[in-house]
Amino acid sequence: MNLSATGTALYNPAVQTVHIIYASTSGHTEHVVDTLISSWKGVHAQKKRAEQATPEDLLQGDMLILASSTWNTGGPEGQLNPHMHAFVAKAKDIDLKGKKVAVIGLGDSRYRYTCRAADHLVHFVAAHKGKVIEPPLCIINEPWDQDGIVKEWGAQLLKSL
Ligand SMILES: Cc1cc2nc3c(=O)[nH]c(=O)nc-3n(C[C@H](O)[C@H](O)[C@H](O)COP(=O)(O)O)c2cc1C
Structure with missing residues (x-):
């Protein structure tokens, strides 16, 4: 993979299409995805x-790519965002065998179980025989000034394929 002068990841022939399913309530996860x-x-x-x-x-x-913020869905902290929680329950019979998957979680350091959404998504992928191809990206606290971390992870993701 090549990097442009700005460090932007350029085309990697191993990746033609990337599908991203995400859950975002106040727009933080959506910002990271965008x-x-x-x-x-x-x-x-x-x-x-x-x-x-x-x-x-x-x-x-x-x-x-599966991306979700962390919530207290169902009561306890450290759960998936309610929309992602409902979605993975709906997908309980899916077979992800051979599927390359990357995971993004968001959280807030004021919570004890910070960014646990990423762990839940990794568990979901493994339980359905998918292959998590990179360590999850965890964005803690507001994402607005963390674009550099996101871009770096994205470049690494393409490189690892
Ligand atoms: C009701 C609620 C519960 C939350 N619970 C947790 C939590 O248990 N652990 C954590 O790390 N962050 C928690 N957060 C913080 C969010 O994960 C964080 O603000 C995230 O950036 C929100 O992303 P979104 O706007 O894409 O939903 C919670 C936020 C809300 C509103």
Whole structure:
């Protein structure tokens, strides 16, 4: 993979299409997803909200990315965002065998179980026989000044394929 003068990840022939399913309540996760997409040149990336996605959407693309903020869904802290929680429950019978998947979690350091959404997503992928291809990206606290971390992770993601 090549990097442009600005460090932007350029086209990697191993990646033709990336499908991203995400859950975001106040827009933080969506910002991270948009930053990632705009950092890639020559990669066809599509995003879909978890509340609009079907289990079959998990099979789309050469690579899948699951992204969710951490919530206290159902009571205890450290859970998936309610929309992602509902989506993975809906997809309980999906077979992700051989699927390359990357995971993004968001959280806030004021919570004891910080950014646990990433752990839940990794567990979901493993339980359905998918392959998590990079350590998850965890964005703690507001993402606005963390674009550099997102872009770096995105470049590494393409390189690891
Ligand atoms: C009701 C609620 C519960 C939350 N619970 C947690 C939590 O248990 N652990 C954590 O790290 N962050 C928690 N957060 C923080 C969010 O994960 C964080 O603000 C995130 O950036 C929100 O992203 P979003 O706007 O994409 O949903 C919680 C936020 C809310 C509103």
